Amino acid sequence: MTEMKELSYVDAIIEGIAEEMVVDPKIFHMSTEAPRRLQEEFGFPRVRQTPIAESALTGMAIGAAAGGYRPIVDWRLVTFCFVAMDQIVNQAAKIHYMFGGQTRFPLVFRTTVGGGTRRAAQHSQSPYSMFMQLTGLKLVLPSTPADAKGLIKTAIRDDNPVVFFEAGRLGGVKGPIPNGDVSIPFGKADVKREGKDVTVVALAWMVHEALAAAEELSKQGIEVEVIDPRTLVPLDIETIRSSVFKTGHLVIADEAPAAASVSADIAARIVEDAASFEALKAPISRVTGLDAPIPYSPSLEDYVFPDRSRIIEAIRRIL
């Protein structure tokens, strides 16, 4: 077996984009800060540095996609895309459907989510569940460099608008990257650690916190199964249900606040299904961000965001 190389989360995404750009000349990348590797490898006009105009760029991606291109627009921080909401909500998400499926709009919006970077409320948020209401967008949220690379390739090849959420805090985190052209299908959760006692579904940064919690609890004889859905639309609820059948206990860990969230949706889907409801031996427990805009001061931000200790508390509470 050949040795796997290591890449950071961000570099893995850029590598995935670069590999796809080599294969398909219709792919181009627009952002207010062009990734250096893409600029060096492809340059203008396929890699464009743009005005700070997220609304226009989002709409332009739609128009270019209608013209046979496969644009990638990097909004950068997710909070910046809120100025483009008409183009995201009314145009990108609905345009295929409301025109009766006449044409395809293959486009990818990249954006970073999360916090923990001491940049306060307007530069920190995890609002992916808002986008889950916008039927018509596929939503990706990887937690490792390998997943990020494999999923960005699938996102680019998909014929629909895809929002590719990148966990900002994971950007520099390194991990092994499989060799070759490895894409990862949408709608396929990954069991990051197997365990028989409790299922923890975790998103993005929280996957790593859950794995740390599992490691610690393992020393005390509690075996935690950690599942990363990886894509929110489509959501692989079956893998989660299978795990619940095995463990009978479910904890959901997400940085976003609890209201109308991914964690709420997963919990609802598990309890509204008779079989998985029956399998539960205890109430579902959610570990989420608190209901506050993300504050600046480390002591405040660290309090608002959940972490491994809160996951451990939640597990203890229901076991």
Place this chain on the structure above:
Amino acid sequence: MTNLSPERQRAMLRRMITIRRFEEIASEKFRSGDIYGVVHSYAGEEAIAVGVCEALRDGDQIISTHRGHGHCIAKGADLNRMMAELYGRADGYCKGKGGSMHIADFSIGMLGANGIVAGGISIITGAGLAAQMDGNGAVAVGFFGDGASNAGPFHESINIAAAWKLPVIYVCENNQWAVNVPALESVATPNVADRAKGYGIPGIIVDGNDVFAVHNAAVDAIARARAGQGPTIIEAKTYRHRRHTERLDQPDARPSEEVNAWLQEDKDPIQRMITTLQMQEDLLPPTVLENLKTVVENELAEAVSFAEKSPFPTKESALQDVFAE
């Protein structure tokens, strides 16, 4: 003045009459309950869509607004499928999923009507970017109103188009009322086209009810765009004959003297074109005009019949086309 051939002039007149009659029938069928929701009539503004689209060629793209029927017809959309869409039927352009505000025909470069004011401006700018990257000389035309010119996408998009010299023509149909807000009170400059200076591009003002003036302005702007010289704003001054929508339960704030003045024959774009054509010998004899009107009437009767015969979409189809497979 125009150097268009007599055939093309008559074809343009026919399209303008088609749009007017399509709108009159749509209003009638809205009142009778055959068409649902909302209908925005393009009556009175026909010279703009026809004047601009006559200057386009295959491969060029346009995008429209909530008042979109005229642009569809001017770009060559199928009347049967348009009417069927208004009727909410399975054979409509959008299989009954879009209705009046969302008719599109991507096969002819009509990227859709749009229910959001200013919603299409950045999309057509992206179509212009695609055309520029294709390098085949195609252009993109964005139609929008005076209301949209006050919204953010107008500025963001035109700035990028100007900075990147994209082949886009921004056609502002200034009908002087944004729903019930008068342009006089809401547009900061006397003319929307004045704003072109801020982007370093030409801003042309034309009489939007003079189809030849619109056409000439479009020809110049399109030539400029095809030559790689970037975008142009064309402001076509016009007036809508109807209130904002055909819904009578919504107010019309426009003074009736103003409306009546614009409804006179000397202001009407179709009457003006007929008068111009009839001033030239043999260009539009009365029998030719009558014949042309009859042809249009027959086509639209056929469109209504097609729509009436088309089935309503099946319930199952409501969950189709959410995603492209």
